[in-house]
Amino acid sequence: MANIKFTLNNKVVEVDLDPSMRLIDALRLHFKLTATKEGCGEGSCGACVVLMDGKGINSCLMPLANVNGHSIITLEEFKKTKQFKVLEECFADEGGSQCGFCTPGMIFAAQSLLASNAHPSEEEVREALSGNLCRCTGYQSIVNAILRAAKEGEGLW
């Protein structure tokens, strides 16, 4: 069986897992990293989004074979960053998280956006969130939280 080697939360890991295994299953079942959530399992809700090489990707559609050689960051690691602290506070202040199920994916959609565009317009934020569904908030508070994070975290991205 092929050896899969990649960087997980800034540490190199080498595993003998089936290359066809979904990244989300490897994260939750093998590595016991359960911050990443599974909603639809087919790419349309964004609950499972993590960062691959700094960009948001759906871990429910990502086979381990394609992760080989890349860098994955999950919320367990991202929580330690300054960027997360700012996002966390802004989500809390704006009411951007209610049940919280969509939040890990939303945080990474936000991080992925801000990393490439530190001063997004409201429309750009909405576009960046278009692959992430939320059943609770009605989105406006999430959009506000991200716009506010861009301001309060000035210089971080």
Added chain:
Amino acid sequence: MVKYIPASKEDALNFLASHDAYIVAGGTDMMVLKRNAAGLLPKFDKDVLYISNLNELNKIYEDKEYIHIGATATLDEIYNHPLTPKLLKEAVGEVASINIRHFATLPGNIANASPAGDTIVIDYLLDAIVKLESKNGVRLVKAENFVLGVRKVDRRSDELITEIMFPRFSYDGDMWYKVGSRKADSISKVSVAGLYSITDGKISKFALAFGSTAVTVRRSHELEKEIEGLTQKELLDRCEEFVEKYSKIISPIDDQRSNKEYRLMVAKNITRKFIKQVGEGK
């Protein structure tokens, strides 16, 4: 079952020569198609070749005749690349979501051959060429001839798409229209792309391609020839005639979805709009 991560294009072609295998690029179609219950491996019933890490197929470059888009370039990379043809950029920017565009590919869209494949409409309109490579050499197939039906394409099992090639040419005006989206589970959708040129007061180039309205993308070279050579006024005067003629080639041939009439109406409206755009030279 073998699940193979090739080290190079050559390695991948050798594998395909000796295995009847599925190819997975981004996996955004394949992982849905082969989906299993959470925690279980996807249901593949034969060998699988994973190509997304082949960096040698990641390039986007140009030569005198073509813009070449490598098979593992992601839709997001294509969207952001300065060489990407304008219409392709517009269509790519509306596929799925930004997260998915971070790993989905262009060959994946056309090889999946869904009637709703957005970039296939652009491949048809821009006369794109699918470059297929195998141990036996290279085969170039026009996109229009590559798609044979729903999920059916002209690819031998030992062949890998290594590039999509877009002929370089300029034109005066264009249009890209995507109605509805899959985002919030809405399936009803029509996509239309068009382009034209005017030379010495006459329409010298006219092309129109429709997605999602029939089993495959539709484009009519006959109608295009009929329109080319007309003056803009002649085209405007005959607008309804051509809308009707186009509606014949785009009518959904089976009622796979209940909104067949709706789609036809939308397609006709967009055709009319494009004819007016060409007629008024906008």
